[in-house]
Amino acid sequence: MSFQKDFDTLFQAILIDCQNQFPGVDLSKGSLIYVKSACLASALWGLYKYQDWIARQIFPDTADTANLEHHAWVRGISRNVGETDAAYLARLLDDIRRPPAGGNKYDYVKWALEVNNIARAWCIPIPAGVLGTVDVVILADAITTGSEIPSSSARIGVTTSITANKLVDSTATFQTAHAVAAGDIVENPLRGTQATVSAVDSTTQLSLAVDIFKYAGDPYIVHCQTGTNTSVLAGKLAASAGIFTDATYTVKKGDIVQNITAGTQTTIVSVDSATQLTLTADIFTATGKTYLIRGLVSQVKAYIDPLRPVTASKVSIIVPTTVSQAVTMTVTGTGMDLTAIAAGITAYINTMIPGQTLYKTKLIQIAMDAGADNATITTPASDVTATAYQMIRPGVISVS
Numbered sequence: 352m353s354f355q356k357d358f359d360t361l362f363q364a365i366l367i368d369c370q371n372q373f374p375g376v377d378l379s380k381g382s383l384i385y386v387k388s389a390c391l392a393s394a395l396w397g398l399y400k401y402q403d404w405i406a407r408q409i410f411p412d413t414a415d416t417a418n419l420e421h422h423a424w425v426r427g428i429s430r431n432v433g434e435t436d437a438a439y440l441a442r443l444l445d446d447i448r449r450p451p452a453g454g455n456k457y458d459y460v461k462w463a464l465e466v467n468n469i470a471r472a473w474c475i476p477i478p479a480g481v482l483g484t485v486d487v488v489i490l491a492d493a494i495t496t497g498s499e500i501p502s503s504s505a506r507i508g509v510t511t512s513i514t515a516n517k518l519v520d521s522t523a524t525f526q527t528a529h530a531v532a533a534g535d536i537v538e539n540p541l542r543g544t545q546a547t548v549s550a551v552d553s554t555t556q557l558s559l560a561v562d563i564f565k566y567a568g569d570p571y572i573v574h575c576q577t578g579t580n581t582s583v584l585a586g587k588l589a590a591s592a593g594i595f596t597d598a599t600y601t602v603k604k605g606d607i608v609q610n611i612t613a614g615t616q617t618t619i620v621s622v623d624s625a626t627q628l629t630l631t632a633d634i635f636t637a638t639g640k641t642y643l644i645r646g647l648v649s650q651v652k653a654y655i656d657p658l659r660p661v662t663a664s665k666v667s668i669i670v671p672t673t674v675s676q677a678v679t680m681t682v683t684g685t686g687m688d689l690t691a692i693a694a695g696i697t698a699y700i701n702t703m704i705p706g707q708t709l710y711k712t713k714l715i716q717i718a719m720d721a722g723a724d725n726a727t728i729t730t731p732a733s734d735v736t737a738t739a740y741q742m743i744r745p746g747v748i749s750v751s
Contacts, residue, residue, distance in 0.1 A: 454660035483664040502646035575600040576644035677746035684724035
């Protein structure tokens with residue numbers, strides 16, 4: 352409607368100008384002057400609209416998809432798999448407004464969000480008052496991974512002393528909770544090196560095939576989801592000794608699967624069973640190939656360590672724990688939809704971030720916005736406070 356109205360206004364102006372210049376000339380529809388006026392108006396309007404489009408591409412917040420990607424490319428910001436224009440623009444604007452500053456807390460958030468399938472991240476600098484330590488709390492993209500809780504398929508720590516061809520961590524538990532085994536893959540993300548475990552010496556020490564830890568304080572990643580495939584199925588990873596449904600070292604949709612032997616990799620479509628995964632690409636076409644699964648926690652760790660300042664000696668990637676909270680509410684009023692109130696409360700709690708407090712007054716407000724005259728909450732008895740590493744999620748929501 353707006354386009355037609357503006358075009359008609361432009362056309363009438365040209366027509367009137369023609370009438371003033373050529374009095375007595377036939378200006379009825381179909382006349383030469385009428386046709387020329389319409390063509391001129393159309394051409395001018397096309398130029399106007401094209402210039403308007405060009406102007407929008409100058410700024411990233413009004414640019415079309417292709418030019419938004421170019422704005423981001425200039426700054427070295429790549430689009431993540433499945434990332435929407437809105438999310439991509441948010442990362443670009445954050446980089447413009449808060450440019451990299453040598454490792455401040457905003458940099459850690461940016462780095463985490465540059466990893467595929469990370470939806471949100473928060474940085475807690477000097478978490479326990481120890482200089483050089485940083486905690487990064489992350490949430491996964493539930494749409495692409497099936498859960499907001501990131502997969503964590505590796506042991507992550509810091510070496511505490513140095514012995515040739517060893518990994519030594521005095522706080523480690525290498526022989527408990529899915530013990531490390533010979534053949535498992537160990538990575539030094541700071542140096543970009545890796546080795547296989549040749550022997551498990553003790554609960555705090557591993558022997559390695561290659562000497563990749565030469566300095567105390569170097570970070571390590573011991574990948575717990577490693578092994579060899581034992582059969583060939585198109586588009587699958589099948590390993591009879593697999594533990595893909597392990598509750599401690601989790602594997603989820605979207606995780607990276609590497610065929611170490613062939614030097615190829617792909618992503619997980621689904622976890623079919625403890626011994627089988629469906630993959631995006633068929634990279635296991637023969638048996639006996641060594642595989643490694645990279646969960647989100649280890650991906651973020653491996654990505655941030657080479658980027659962080661050297662003075663940040665320990666960067667921990669934290670998966671928040673969920674705190675289930677039931678809500679029991681009694682409402683008064685007429686024409687209320689109890690189901691809608693319960694759904695509103697559930698939706699609100701599902702948006703809460705780590706460290707956010709659940710206020711009873713907010714729950715009452717949700718009920719009253721939905722038409723209740725008043726609301727009384729018996730559970731919880733008081734506001735619920737979460738730590739920076741906890742995230743409140745809905746338990747049983749009862750509204751009557």
